[in-house]
Amino acid sequence: MKTLLLNKNEIDIAADIIKKGGIVAMPTETVYGLAADALNGEAVAKIFKAKGRPMDNPLIVHISDIKQIDMLVAEFSDKAKKLAEKFWPGPLTIVLPKSDIIPDEVSAGLSTVAIRFPSHPIAHELIAKSSPIAAPSANLSGSPSPTTVRHVLADMDGRIDAIIDGGDCEVGVESTVITLTEDVPTLLRPGGVTLEQLRAEIGEVKVHPAVLKSLGKGMKASSPGMKYKHYSPKAEVILLRGSEQGFCEYIKENSDDKTAVLCYEEEKDSFKNYIVLGKRDDEVAHAHRLFTCLREADEDGYTRIYAHCPRAEGIGLAVYNRILRAAAFNVIEV
Numbered sequence: 001m002k003t004l005l006l007n008k009n010e011i012d013i014a015a016d017i018i019k020k021g022g023i024v025a026m027p028t029e030t031v032y033g034l035a036a037d038a039l040n041g042e043a044v045a046k047i048f049k050a051k052g053r054p055m056d057n058p059l060i061v062h063i064s065d066i067k068q069i070d071m072l073v074a075e076f077s078d079k080a081k082k083l084a085e086k087f088w089p090g091p092l093t094i095v096l097p098k099s100d101i102i103p104d105e106v107s108a109g110l111s112t113v114a115i116r117f118p119s120h121p122i123a124h125e126l127i128a129k130s131s132p133i134a135a136p137s138a139n140l141s142g143s144p145s146p147t148t149v150r151h152v153l154a155d156m157d158g159r160i161d162a163i164i165d166g167g168d169c170e171v172g173v174e175s176t177v178i179t180l181t182e183d184v185p186t187l188l189r190p191g192g193v194t195l196e197q198l199r200a201e202i203g204e205v206k207v208h209p210a211v212l213k214s215l216g217k218g219m220k221a222s223s224p225g226m227k228y229k230h231y232s233p234k235a236e237v238i239l240l241r242g243s244e245q246g247f248c249e250y251i252k253e254n255s256d257d258k259t260a261v262l263c264y265e266e267e268k269d270s271f272k273n274y275i276v277l278g279k280r281d282d283e284v285a286h287a288h289r290l291f292t293c294l295r296e297a298d299e300d301g302y303t304r305i306y307a308h309c310p311r312a313e314g315i316g317l318a319v320y321n322r323i324l325r326a327a328a329f330n331v332i333e334v
């Protein structure tokens with residue numbers, strides 16, 4: 001299949017493709033998504049094929065108007081309304097009991113549906129001109145999520161109908177996912193809206209244990225995505241936890257020409273092969289750059305990446321959650 005490259009003035013063409021049951025990569029404020037008409041099960045099935053995604057991993061439904069929510073969910077609770085009012089449009093996904101209109105392909109057989117109202121103007125216009133849109137990140141299953149058109153082309157050229165170029169994505173990691181379908185609201189995936197912000201708005205929010213740990217035997221995956229390998233570049237990623245000095249010494253003793261260090265701007269002169277994540281304390285920049293850096297390491301032919309263990313606070317929690325998975329939970333104390 002030939003993949004059309006569209007610009008922001010050609011959203012009508014993309015909307016037509018979606019209405020006819022095709023699939024289109026669209027920019028959002030978090031990462032690029034692979035969009036299909038959320039109410040058309042056959043179209044949604046094409047997303048799973050293009051990504052090589054396991055069919056039991058449900059998709060987020062994206063809306064462009066809060067009025068669309070009534071037909072998609074069985075219940076829009078007061079807590080959900082509070083979160084929606086505060087954080088939508090923006091990088092927050094809320095899991096709610098689903099209505100009967102949601103195709104099985106979207107919910108993967110669960111009784112719930114994940115809803116997100118993105119703030120990106122192109123995503124907004126595309127949804128408004130077509131339909132509520134089911135969209136996972138527009139990467140091949142397992143790879144780092146795409147934050148530029150170049151990343152989308154690398155994974156999806158020839159596999160999808162079109163890509164809309166919207167430049168670089170602002171946040172850089174996927175939306176925060178919270179479920180309101182359990183006794184206590186539970187964070188399933190940290191993202192641009194922080195745990196601290198959620199708690200300030202609705203009080204108690206639990207953190208699902210899988211956010212910072214590998215799912216142990218017998219542990220339930222509240223979000224099916226938790227159990228799959230994720231965000232992995234081809235290179236092996238290893239996290240180093242400890243002092244700055246320990247970090248530098250470990251790398252000096254355990255590197256070769258094919259090893260790169262994912263480091264902070266301030267320390268780059270200590271290393272021969274490095275990729276800069278951002279300034280040390282700029283966690284917003286770390287989130288923005290993380291997936292680009294992981295892909296860059298592969299493009300530059302590195303086979304191993306050493307990285308710092310992030311702080312588990314604010315948006316740092318999202319960076320930590322993604323890089324832990326990229327590293328397959330391989331953390332060395334230094």
Ligand code: TXA
Pocket residue numbers: 028030031032033034057058059060093095107110112113114116118135136137138173174175176177179188189222223224225226
């Ligand atoms: O920022 C984002 O959320 C991006 C952009 C494109 O909007 N989308 C995205 O979708 O990251 P995806 O499919 O890559 O990740 C969705 C995550 C998966 O881990 C999935 O298991 C979980 O949300 N999820 C979807 N529906 C769910 C549900 N009903 N219950 C629990 N988890 C759900």
Ligand code: MG
Pocket residue numbers: 136137145
């Ligand atoms: Mg994804």
